[in-house]
Amino acid sequence: MARPIWPVTSREEVGACYDDTFEEVFRFAARLTGDRRPAEDLVSEAYAELVRAGRSGDVTSIGVAWLIVTVRRRFIDGLRSDERARRRLRLIQPRGEELAAPSTVDRSGELLAPLSERERAAVVLRYVEDLPVADVARELGISVRAAESLLARARARMRRSEVRDA
Amino acid sequence: MREAWVDELLADAPPAQAEFREGLRDRVLDAWDDRELDDEGDREQRGRWVWPLFVAAAVATVVVAGLVVLADRDRPAGPSDTSTVPSASSDIVGVWFVTELDGVPLRSPLPTYRFTDDGAVSGFDGCNRFATTGSVDGGSLRVGEVAASAAISCVEDGAPVPTVSLSGAVLELADGSDTMVIRGEGTARAWRADALASPSRLEGGTWVYGLHGEDLRLQFRDDLTAGVDEADDCGRASYTYTDGTLQLGPFEGDRATCPRGSLGALYSLDGLQLQVVEFADAYSESIVLVTPTNLAVRLFPGGESETVEATVVEATVEAG
Numbered sequence: 285m286a287r288p289i290w291p292v293t294s295r296e297e298v299g300a301c302y303d304d305t306f307e308e309v310f311r312f313a314a315r316l317t318g319d320r321r322p323a324e325d326l327v328s329e330a331y332a333e334l335v336r337a338g339r340s341g342d343v344t345s346i347g348v349a350w351l352i353v354t355v356r357r358r359f360i361d362g363l364r365s366d367e368r369a370r371r372r373l374r375l376i377q378p379r380g381e382e383l384a385a386p387s388t389v390d391r392s393g394e395l396l397a398p399l400s401e402r403e404r405a406a407v408v409l410r411y412v413e414d415l416p417v418a419d420v421a422r423e424l425g426i427s428v429r430a431a432e433s434l435l436a437r438a439r440a441r442m443r444r445s446e447v448r449d450a
Numbered sequence: 451m452r453e454a455w456v457d458e459l460l461a462d463a464p465p466a467q468a469e470f471r472e473g474l475r476d477r478v479l480d481a482w483d484d485r486e487l488d489d490e491g492d493r494e495q496r497g498r499w500v501w502p503l504f505v506a507a508a509v510a511t512v513v514v515a516g517l518v519v520l521a522d523r524d525r526p527a528g529p530s531d532t533s534t535v536p537s538a539s540s541d542i543v544g545v546w547f548v549t550e551l552d553g554v555p556l557r558s559p560l561p562t563y564r565f566t567d568d569g570a571v572s573g574f575d576g577c578n579r580f581a582t583t584g585s586v587d588g589g590s591l592r593v594g595e596v597a598a599s600a601a602i603s604c605v606e607d608g609a610p611v612p613t614v615s616l617s618g619a620v621l622e623l624a625d626g627s628d629t630m631v632i633r634g635e636g637t638a639r640a641w642r643a644d645a646l647a648s649p650s651r652l653e654g655g656t657w658v659y660g661l662h663g664e665d666l667r668l669q670f671r672d673d674l675t676a677g678v679d680e681a682d683d684c685g686r687a688s689y690t691y692t693d694g695t696l697q698l699g700p701f702e703g704d705r706a707t708c709p710r711g712s713l714g715a716l717y718s719l720d721g722l723q724l725q726v727v728e729f730a731d732a733y734s735e736s737i738v739l740v741t742p743t744n745l746a747v748r749l750f751p752g753g754e755s756e757t758v759e760a761t762v763v764e765a766t767v768e769a770g
Contacts, residue, residue, distance in 0.1 A: 295482045302475055310466040324470050331474065335481045 291345045292338040301346065302331065309351045316359050316408050318396055326362075330354040352413070360405060360423055396442070403438035410435055582617075593618060652691050652726060696724040 290301035309330060313323035330351045337343045343350070396404050402424070409420045421431035571593050572581040582594040596617035656669045669677045670689060676698060678684035685701040699721040 295479055298482050299475070299479055302478055306471060306475075307465065310471075314466075320467070324466070324474075327466075328474055328477075331478045332481065335478060339482065 289345050289347050292334060293344050298335065298338060301334070305348045305351055308348055309355060312352050312408075312412070313355045313359070315396070315412060316355065316405065318404060322362075326355045326358050329358050356409065356413070356423065398441050399438050403434060403441065406431060406434045407438045407442075652696070691726070696726045698722065698724060 288304070290304065291297045292301055306327070310323060310327050313326040313330075314320060317323045317326065333354050334343075334346065334351065396407065399407065406420055406424060409415045409423055410417065415423070417431050417435070418428050420435070421428045424431065424434075426434070569584045570581070571584045575596075580596045582596045584594060585592050594617075652670055656667055667678070670691070671677070674688055674690065675686055676689045677686045678701070687699045687701040689699075690697045
């Protein structure tokens with residue numbers, strides 16, 4: 285079944301697009317990040333990008349997939365930047381001291397809770413977005429084999445967590 | 451068909467708070483309205499959150515117009531008193547790997563560039579090896595014209611192999627960061643790479659690298675033997691690994707069933723002393739073997755065994 289397309293060439297059209305797509309986009313971002321606050325940031329960036337693209341005439345109509353892909357790319361870019369920052373911090377940090385734990389405020393999604401950010405990203409891309417493993421690999425910048433390993437570890441971790449919680 | 455837990459996952463996603471939803475809607479529409487303000491020439495009333503979009507677009511344009519790579523910061527530079535490269539360019543000295551070209555991750559062997567403090571530039575552009583010299587130009591390093599050392603075909607599986615040429619390019623470090631902007635005088639292409647460190651992980655792991663569309667599995671065992679492919683079908687060898695240097699080979703075994711191409715590339719490592727470096731970007735999860743001739747073979751952690759998870763993926767990576 286074809287998914288709806290929204291024209292985005294006027295204020296009214298963008299408003300209607302926002303009203304119809306927001307919930308799905310936010311839920312996707314929340315599932316991706318596992319945290320409400322970064323999800324809000326990602327969604328804000330996606331709609332800001334929509335305004336930029338619509339104003340410039342780069343796009344005249346979109347489906348929700350356009351926003352989803354924008355959220356996903358921003359999220360993955362953020363993961364890469366965060367990882368580099370953590371590594372730099374690790375270099376200057378005295379041994380034995382741990383970096384601050386990520387925020388647990390509004391933590392949601394028990395199923396994905398035991399996963400690392402990267403595993404979470406792989407699982408969401410593969411099973412929520414239904415991307416082929418090759419595309420997951422390309423999005424995350426890893427080999428197909430590494431993506432398969434990542435997904436296998438994620439599934440195993442979720443299974444272990446489920447068993448523990450049972 | 452989706453598994454049941456995926457539906458559960460989607461159904462369980464938390465909704466947005468109404469306050470955020472309404473606030474963002476207002477900001478989106480305000481931002482849209484700013485076009486009309488722009489059209490009227492009233493730039494003072496530009497929305498506060500629209501400016502970052504233009505700034506980001508400008509930055510993106512600059513980045514795309516350049517070539518961005520990250521350097522091996524852990525490689526010690528050679529003597530600097532005789533250097534022909536000024537201090538502003540001294541951080542360029544080292545081995546650089548191009549991991550992504552125009553947004554597409556590259557597979558091994560990666561284009562590799564080595565800059566030495568005497569101005570020599572050599573490497574592997576993804577197809578051919580080359581050697582040339584660099585010259586200082588206002589704090590930047592200008593790479594000389596590159597003549598390929600071997601006229602080998604640059605086609606793989608019927609498609610052109612991505613190549614990266616620095617011939618005539620100007621290299622500059624960007625803001626003293628890990629990135630280097632390369633201003634090409636021809637077409638500008640976007641590169642991506644990451645800082646490299648000496649690896650803390652190699653032994654006990656199974657690694658995979660792609661070659662001509664085939665994946666080879668290279669296992670480094672705790673008993674200091676290495677095998678290629680399942681059950682060492684493509685050969686076995688002893689190895690030593692000390693202070694970032696890997697001595698691999700000589701290989702023994704029947705290579706008749708090896709994947710296509712393995713005889714050329716893998717066994718070109720046979721008996722060599724290889725420098726082993728690791729990409730600091732955790733998403734690549736890879737290490738790279740650098741041959742004395744600048745050929746870089748990139749290895750990815752492979753397999754789904756407990757060994758990989760325990761000793762490779764979750765190992766703490768120490769900077770070299």
